[in-house]
Amino acid sequence: MTDRPQQNGETSQGWFERPGNVRKLMWALYIGCAASVLLEITLRVGHVGHFEKMTGLYALVGLIGGFVLVFVARDILARLVHRREDFYDD
Amino acid sequence: MTEFPPGLIIILGAIPVAVLRGPLRAIWMLALPVVAFAMVWMLPDGNHFGIIAFGQELELLRIDPLSRIFAYIFLIAAFLGIVYALHVRAAAEHVSGLVYSGAAVGAVFAGDLISLFVFWELTAIASVFLILASRTHDALAAGMRYLIIQVGSGVLLLAGLIVRWHETGSVAFGDIGLDGPGGVLIFFAFGIKAAFPLLHNWLADSYPKATVTGAVLLSAFTTKLAIYTLARGYAGTEELIWIGAIMAIFPMFYAVIENDLRKVLAYSLNNQLGFMVVAVGVGTDLALNGAAAHAVTHIVYKALLFMSVGAILHRMGTTLASNLGGLYRTMPLTALFGIVGALSIAAAPLFSGFVSKSLILAAVLEGEHKEAFFALMFASAGVLIYCGIRVPYFAFYGPDSGARPKEAPMNMLVAMGLAAALCLAIGVWPAALFSVLPFPLDYKVFNVYAVSHVVTQLQLLFFSALAFVLLHRFGRYPLPKSGINLDTDWFYRRLGSAALRSLMVLGTAIQTRFYDAVNRRGQRILIQLYRHHGPHGVLARTWPTGSMVLWVALLLFAYLFLYFFDIF
Numbered sequence: 001m002t003d004r005p006q007q008n009g010e011t012s013q014g015w016f017e018r019p020g021n022v023r024k025l026m027w028a029l030y031i032g033c034a035a036s037v038l039l040e041i042t043l044r045v046g047h048v049g050h051f052e053k054m055t056g057l058y059a060l061v062g063l064i065g066g067f068v069l070v071f072v073a074r075d076i077l078a079r080l081v082h083r084r085e086d087f088y089d090d
Numbered sequence: 091m092t093e094f095p096p097g098l099i100i101i102l103g104a105i106p107v108a109v110l111r112g113p114l115r116a117i118w119m120l121a122l123p124v125v126a127f128a129m130v131w132m133l134p135d136g137n138h139f140g141i142i143a144f145g146q147e148l149e150l151l152r153i154d155p156l157s158r159i160f161a162y163i164f165l166i167a168a169f170l171g172i173v174y175a176l177h178v179r180a181a182a183e184h185v186s187g188l189v190y191s192g193a194a195v196g197a198v199f200a201g202d203l204i205s206l207f208v209f210w211e212l213t214a215i216a217s218v219f220l221i222l223a224s225r226t227h228d229a230l231a232a233g234m235r236y237l238i239i240q241v242g243s244g245v246l247l248l249a250g251l252i253v254r255w256h257e258t259g260s261v262a263f264g265d266i267g268l269d270g271p272g273g274v275l276i277f278f279a280f281g282i283k284a285a286f287p288l289l290h291n292w293l294a295d296s297y298p299k300a301t302v303t304g305a306v307l308l309s310a311f312t313t314k315l316a317i318y319t320l321a322r323g324y325a326g327t328e329e330l331i332w333i334g335a336i337m338a339i340f341p342m343f344y345a346v347i348e349n350d351l352r353k354v355l356a357y358s359l360n361n362q363l364g365f366m367v368v369a370v371g372v373g374t375d376l377a378l379n380g381a382a383a384h385a386v387t388h389i390v391y392k393a394l395l396f397m398s399v400g401a402i403l404h405r406m407g408t409t410l411a412s413n414l415g416g417l418y419r420t421m422p423l424t425a426l427f428g429i430v431g432a433l434s435i436a437a438a439p440l441f442s443g444f445v446s447k448s449l450i451l452a453a454v455l456e457g458e459h460k461e462a463f464f465a466l467m468f469a470s471a472g473v474l475i476y477c478g479i480r481v482p483y484f485a486f487y488g489p490d491s492g493a494r495p496k497e498a499p500m501n502m503l504v505a506m507g508l509a510a511a512l513c514l515a516i517g518v519w520p521a522a523l524f525s526v527l528p529f530p531l532d533y534k535v536f537n538v539y540a541v542s543h544v545v546t547q548l549q550l551l552f553f554s555a556l557a558f559v560l561l562h563r564f565g566r567y568p569l570p571k572s573g574i575n576l577d578t579d580w581f582y583r584r585l586g587s588a589a590l591r592s593l594m595v596l597g598t599a600i601q602t603r604f605y606d607a608v609n610r611r612g613q614r615i616l617i618q619l620y621r622h623h624g625p626h627g628v629l630a631r632t633w634p635t636g637s638m639v640l641w642v643a644l645l646l647f648a649y650l651f652l653y654f655f656d657i658f
Binding site for chain 2: 017026029030032033036037039040043044051052056057058059060061062063064065066067068069070071072073074077078080081082083084085087088
């Protein structure tokens with residue numbers, strides 16, 4: 001990895017680097033996840049039949065899709081195609 | 091005056107830009123798309139400008155709802171691109187940018203394949219200067235590869251139109267379909283520009299090497315022009331559903347492991363084109379509305395993303411994620427605009443992408459294309475992870491790089507502000523966009539903000555964000571790593587050049603052998619000649635006069651003999 005330039009020896013902490021804020025954001029996300037599923041259940045009572053109406057389908061695709069995307073990219077594709085920067089310069 | 095092709099106005103208007111300087115040049119350039127926009131706005135539907143060439147009537151100004159919406163958004167993109175580039179002094183970049191924009195608008199209004207071909211090639215030739223203007227060795231090489239591929243697409247279009255002209259006797263540009271060989275050739279010509287899978291690599295290869303301002307224009311025109319032509323010529327072609335579904339998915343894997351943020355944006359551009367291609371393949375009124383709407387929203391948010399990452403390049407000289415991080419401290423507005431672009435591409439409610447993606451997903455569901463629907467859902471989840479969160483996170487937040495660049499120049503901020511405002515305006519008030527869609531859509535009946543739809547989309551976004559968070563927390567999300575990722579360019583940059591090299595070695599060997607053989611044979615002839623005619627050869631001896639007289643007598647005798655017996 002390329003060296004990160006450090007200026008003035010500054011060690012300022014950004015919003016995202018403060019653990020308290022990150023924790024708050026994570027809780028907001030967990031609550032959002034739960035609320036979206038609960039709301040769907042409340043709204044969709046009695047909606048059956050069509051595949052798209054399956055409760056939690058979007059949650060499932062979002063979560064599993066995310067894992068699949070990253071695992072395939074990182075553990076399969078990167079191993080196959082990642083090369084050093086000057087690969088084509090030889 | 092108003093019945094003159096607006097694309098040509100911009101192309102001709104680019105000429106004075108080469109000599110104008112200062113505020114006058116800025117005003118002139120900004121006026122061009124505004125005037126063109128006003129002209130399109132005022133003109134009713136119909137053919138307004140025909141010329142006779144090649145024994146055919148060529149239509150240069152065919153206005154109908156489909157061409158109108160693409161022209162509007164192209165002109166808006168040209169305006170935003172000009173504002174963003176106002177600080178650039180080099181006239182060449184402005185001229186090529188304007189010619190490129192004008193050619194794209196011209197192509198949209200082309201009512202026949204011949205004028206489409208002319209503008210098609212002009213977009214290729216004008217746009218390459220936006221890549222070459224980076225003036226690096228890499229940009230030169232990528233620009234040449236880009237030009238070869240783009241002109242190749244034009245050659246295919248030309249071949250297709252000639253075959254079709256021969257088949258049907260007409261060069262009109264309407265529904266084409268895949269029935270005849272001409273239609274297939276034109277399909278691949280459009281497919282190259284639309285970056286179909288395996289024909290896509292020019293996009294991720296060249297756009298990241300364009301200039302800061304050039305990439306913004308490039309992201310808007312070429313590929314969306316291809317979407318327009320596909321919608322015009324191949325609506326309802328089922329193959330496009332599969333092609334689009336693959337397009338929506340496979341570039342995401344590359345984007346996840348890519349270090350160069352502009353390349354990530356190029357891959358995400360390719361992935362978003364997949365949505366539009368699927369919609370064109372579905373081909374219903376709702377689907378084509380979705381394709382056109384998504385082209386509109388996509389042009390704006392993608393330009394915005396290229397602008398915000400371009401501002402980083404302008405200030406930092408790099409867009410490698412491994413060298414960035416923590417820039418929001420000194421570039422807060424750029425970060426804010428970047429986040430608006432990211433939320434739009436991720437289709438968060440109240441942002442533009444949500445509106446247009448909803449139309450496409452509804453059309454795919456309506457047509458019962460289950461596989462394509464899941465592909466697009468997966469792509470929607472993925473785009474949040476690899477672009478919506480990743481780009482702003484690694485550029486503006488994430489581990490602090492220690493760099494404290496200045497905020498972007500004012501003109502860049504204004505362009506980003508306008509684009510961000512447009513993203514929000516379309517998201518909050520989709521009725522305006524719906525009113526210019528190619529087919530009538532009752533937005534009161536088709537409510538993109540139906541509660542159940544909003545909830546399910548939010549669910550998709552929340553849970554894919556959760557996937558990102560969990561992967562990041564457990565160290566499974568790939569950190570930016572320097573290096574490159576091989577794509578199909580490997581075939582021509584490595585395999586192709588290796589094959590060419592071996593061919594040259596083989597050719598040289600054959601040539602050497604041939605010359606050796608010729609040499610040996612020639613030498614043998616020379617030796618023989620020398621033996622007989624050389625200073626010591628039999629034929630080079632000095633003969634006595636008597637033998638000469640004898641030979642002359644013999645010849646005379648032979649002549650008399652032949653004459654006497656009347657042989658001649």
